[in-house]
Amino acid sequence: MTFSSIDTWWWPYLFILIAGWLATDSWRFLGVYLGGRLSEKSDLLVLVRCVATALVAAVIANLIVFPAGPLAETTIRLRVFSAAIGFAAFLWFGKNVLVGIVVTEVVLLSGMVLATYS
Amino acid sequence: MPDVNDSASAASSxxxxxxxxLWYLRGCRAVISIPAVILASSFVGFAALAVEAGFTMAQTVFMTAVIWALPAKVVLIGAVLAGNGLAAAAFAVALSSVRLAPMVVVLVPELRGPRTRNWVLYVLSHFVAVTSWVIALENVRNVPRDLRTSWYAGVGSSLIMLNMVVVAVVFMIADDLPPIISAALFMLTPIYFLTSLWASARERAGHIAMVLGLIMGPLFHLVIPDFSLLATGMAGGGLAYLHHRLSGRGGTT
Known part of the structure; x- marks a missing residue:
């Protein structure tokens, strides 16, 4: 059963509730249940954090390497280059997230403008 | 900051x-911050992604309210775009949201007061995602313990409502945006996660897991597209954890 397999107005909402709400809030509820029972320093939590971090990092990389929509019109070199420069700026300015975002976007936009008018 | 309010409020009525x-409203006010501006801008990027994937405005606003965590929503849209079934989509979203559990574990002892009922904590846990969590951990110590749940309700609910409005506005103007601007919007989500994830890592193992995930994600996507996220999480996270163990936990920073 996919997102578009049942042609009613409510199916997408049910899909979002099961695949989205249930799949996220279960973890939050588990967190409340475990809160205080698990030490923040426990090794199990380190492993959970590592797996979750690698997984979200994979999502990030796939959004840059295999993008959807208008971003797919740009070259992979430009996307990786802008992200790398933005990330370097983020580190350089004391892990300032806003700086990282602005620099990435400026490099990406400049690259797209250059590609259009050259 | 010293936890000055603890002993005082425990004995009071x-x-x-x-x-x-009053503290609910102060929570709403605490949302006016740089992380919230960044989050709103990455929600602009997320909404652009949802438009492209063929979601309606109502579905996307609904998704914002019931899922809230941005990586989970991006993964759900990715699963729908890939034509995955309900079970596969739920599995992928659940995997991307494992991190919410330890985040809630960290926050609950900070929010809980002597009179806090459990159901309040369960309701409030829905608001937990990176940004509200960061805002809460930074400021919660300045809130009297008895009023921390009210305060966090203000933080969480105002942040969700703000971004539901952001999503709706993007849907209204998306068709009029030049392609170059849309492309730039799509870059917001990955770069926001890239930087905020790095900044929020608690130990060196987190950074290792992230670098491995960035490299292995696209590679696994080419080889085993259906299980790439799971495989990357297990392999990259497992290796990073191994490093953590072998380095005698000296990597904790």
């Missing part, structure tokens, strides 16, 4: 409704 409202 329960907070009045007026105090709760």
């Amino acid at each position: 329960p907070p009045t409704a007026q105090e709760c409202l």
Whole structure:
């Protein structure tokens, strides 16, 4: 059963509730249940954090390497280059997230403008 | 900051409704911050992604309210775009949201007061995602313990509502945006996660897991597209954890 397999107005909402709400809030509820029972320093939590971090990092990389929509019109070199420069700026300015975002976007936009008018 | 309010409030009477409202509103005010501006801009990027994937405005606003965590929503849209079934989509979203559990574990002892009922914590846990969590951990110590749940309700609910409005506005103007601007919007989500994830890593193993995930994600996507996220999480996270163990936990920074 996919997102578009049942042609009613409510199916997408049910899909979002099961695949989205249930799949996220279960973890939050588990967190409340475990809160205080698990030490923040426990090794199990380190492993959970590592797996979750690698997984979200994979999502990030796939959004840059295999993008959807208008971003797919740009070259992979430009996307990786802008992200790398933005990330370097983020580190350089004391892990300032806003700086990282602005620099990435400026490099990406400049690259797209250059590609259009050259 | 010293936890000055703890001992004082433990002995006092329960907070009045007026105090709760006051601290709820102070929670709303705490949302006016740089992380919230960044989050709103990455929600602009997310909404652009949802438009492209063929979601309606109502579905996307609904998704914002019930899922809230941005990586989970991006993964759900990715699963729908890939034509995955309900079970596969739920599995992928659940995997991307494992991190919410330890985040809640960290926050609950900070929010819980002597009179806090459990159901309040369960309701409030829905608001947990990177940004509200960061805002809460930074500021919660300045809130009297009895009123922390009211305050966090203000932080969480105002942040969700703000971004539901952001999503709706993007849907209204998306068709009029030049392609170059849309492309730039799509870059917001990955770069926001890239930087905020790095900044929020608690130990060196987190950074290792992230670098491995960035490299292995696209590679696994080419080889085993259906299980790439799971495989990357297990392999990259497992290796990073191994490093953590072998380095004698000296990597904790």
